[in-house]
Amino acid sequence: MHAITIPEPGGPDALVWAEVPDPVPAEGEVLVEVAATAVNRADLLQRQGFYDPPPGASPYPGLECSGRVAALGPGVSGWSVGDEVCALLAGGGYAGKVAVPAGQLLPVPKGVGLVEAAALPEVVCTVWSNVFMIAHLRPGETLLVHGGSSGIGTMAIQLAKAVGAKVAVTAGSEDKLAKCRELGADLGINYREQDFxxxxxxxxxxxxxxxxxxxxxxxxxxxEALAVNGRLAVIGLQGGVKGELDLGRMLAKRAAITATSLRGRPLEEKAAIVAAVREHVWPLVESGAVRPVVDRTLPVREAPEAHRLVEASTHVGKVLLTL
Structure with a gap:
């Protein structure tokens, strides 16, 4: 098969389309023929040499994909060759085929196209696990989303509104804030001009x-922005890794902070998140209450250009790559 490889870390042109060995599904894995994948900021970090895949994962970038089941590994049941699926990956989405643990596989939701489905797994699993499974956002509460026009942000807005919460977002332009409001955001804050x-x-x-x-x-x-009993869920470090925390303010607000990543979690934890997404989020997607937001779709050979687009932060929602 062919895949986007990274012979040496560097800029977008470090991404090289090359012939590589086909993956073979191991015990409990499903081989997926990839139709599309999506660009995540973790892919940019991996390309730069700052975010290596977990041990045993595919060396190629790509943390989600959609496609069709090509083969079943030993011990897999509940899936058939030819099934249209999307999947949460630890790597390997920028390739013709990828081996996926069966617990990280989802059916393509009804009403969503096969290519479009590649925009769902990473953002839905990230938002559902952090905002709902950990921070327990409830109806009537307020969610503040930083980067509201991103793939994560556009999904967080929709899921929060679907469960009856109020949503505030930050973004860097009025155009992006307008698109966030179209998705249901109650308050848009231009972080370049306003104090969120x-x-x-x-x-x-x-x-x-x-x-x-x-x-x-x-x-x-x-x-400071948290309400009493507020919960801060940190999922990215674009503004640095070390900061000063006022524990006195935390005590006064009875506040909590969590920080998580998804890629390196044990398989059983990922499978539990995927199962929760299938139970709680897939009905919302199939009803049309929640939808993937796709900025644009490019051929996988144009992965360098896709990385430039994401680095420039001019997009809204997801940038997809098709195979």
Whole structure:
């Protein structure tokens, strides 16, 4: 098969389309012939040499895909060759085929195209696990989403609204904020011109849950933006890894902070998240209450250009690559 490889870390042109050995599904794995994959910021970090795949994972980038089942490994049941699926991956989406643990496989939701389905697994699993399984966002509460126009952000807006929460978002332009409002955001904050802490406190008295991609840069302001009993879920470190935490403010607010990643989790934890997504989120997708947001689709050979687009942050939603 062919795959996007990274012979040497570097800029977008470090991504090289090359012939590589076909994967073979091991015990409990399914071989998927890939139709499409999506570009995530983790792929950019891997390309730069900062985020190696977990031990045993595919060396090629790509944390999600859609496609058709090509073969079943030993011990797999419940799936058949030819099934249309999408999958959460530890790597290998930028390739013709990928071996996937069966617990990380999902059927393509009714009403969603096979290519479009590649936009779902990583963002849905990330949002559902952090905002709902860990932070327990409830109807009537307020969610603040940083990077509201991103793939994660556009999904978080829709899922929060679907369960009856209020949503505030930050983004860097009025065009992006307008698109967030179209998806249901109640409050849009231009982080280049406004203080998100003040705006959220003025509008809602604080955020019950904050989904944060910035890390250290926003830590202090996030704590200030939390309501009493608020929960801060950190899923990205674009603003640095080390920050100063005011424990006094945390105590006064009875607040909690969690920080998680998805890629390196044990298989059983990923399978539990995927099962919860299939139970709780797939009905919302199939009803049309939640939909994947795709900015554009490019051929996989244009992966360097797709990485440039994501690095420039001009997109809204997901950038997909087709095979």
């Amino acid at each position: 802490t003040a705006e959220v406190r003025k509008a809602f008295g604080g955020a019950d849950v904050i989904l944060d991609i910035m890390g250290a840069k926003y830590l202090g302001r996030n704590v």
